[in-house]
Amino acid sequence: MRRCHHCLVDVEGxxxxxPLCGNPLLGTEKEATPSPFPDIPLTFKKHLAIKILSFISITVVLVAFLIRMIWPTKLNWPLMVFFGALSMWLVVATIIRKRRNIAKGIVYQIALLSLLSIFWDYTIGWRGWSLDYAIPLLCGTAIVAMFIAVQVVKLEVRDYILYIVIASLLGLIPLLFLLFQWVSHPFPSFFSVVLSIIMLVGTVIFRGGEIWAELQKRMHL
Structure with missing residues (x-):
């Protein structure tokens, strides 16, 4: 079995x-031995994910209705929250189906859907809804969806830790919208920024060591 003296792991095949750091392996191919551990497929708690999503969706929609009843506005908050919850359902459904690359898929979805929303907004005459609502809601719901997925799907820390950081950094993009006053309705951007900061701080505090170790492996430090 060949061994990487940088990562201190044995590599079969x-x-x-x-495959982690790209450094040459020591040993010979003849020394390769089969793994004594069975290949267990990735599992997830599907029913738990559905219960968590249902509770969050119903709660936020009811709260949106309550807020609109107390402070009536022209903006249809319940409808916007409904679309946000629907986005979260779609994201979680997608990552459960493609659960081998969950965190990476979420990051790609944030970037792709954000660009699409800007394109659609520009195409119909630029009403600003992509910056006011679409991108902040995408970032916020994606961060929540990633957190839920990590809790219900059995993943190794190295499989998601960097992507959580990347998603949280993407969630800070609406901060630019606030600073340059590009938005007419700042609450969605404010929500995304606060959620991203909470996620970043929590990840650094509780998983800072794993983040640094993963950066060392991937960047050959």
Missing amino acids: NWEVC
Whole structure:
């Protein structure tokens, strides 16, 4: 079995370099031995995910209705919250179906859907809804969806930790909208920024060591 002296792990198969850091492996192919551990497929608690999503969706929609009853506005808050909850359902459904690359898929979805929303907004005459609502809600619901997915799907820390940081950093993009006054309705952007800061701070406090170790492996430090 070949060994990477940088990552301090044994690598099976015909690898010439370490799949984690890219450094050359020591040892010979003849020494390769089968793994004594069975290959257990990734599992997840589907019913738990549905219960959590249902509770969050119903709660936020009811709160939106209550807020509109107390402070009536022209803006249809319940409808906007409903679309946000629907986005969260779609994101979680997608990542459960593609759960081998959950965190990476969420980051791609944030970037792709944000660009699409700007394109659609520009195409119909630029009403500003993409900056006011679409991008902040996408970032906020994606961060929540990623947190739920990590809790209900059995993942290794290295499989999601960097993508949580990236998603949280993307969630800070609406801060630019606030600073440059590009939005007419600042609450969604404010929500996304606060949620991102909470996620970043929590991740650094509780998983700072894993983040640094993963950066060292991926950037060959």
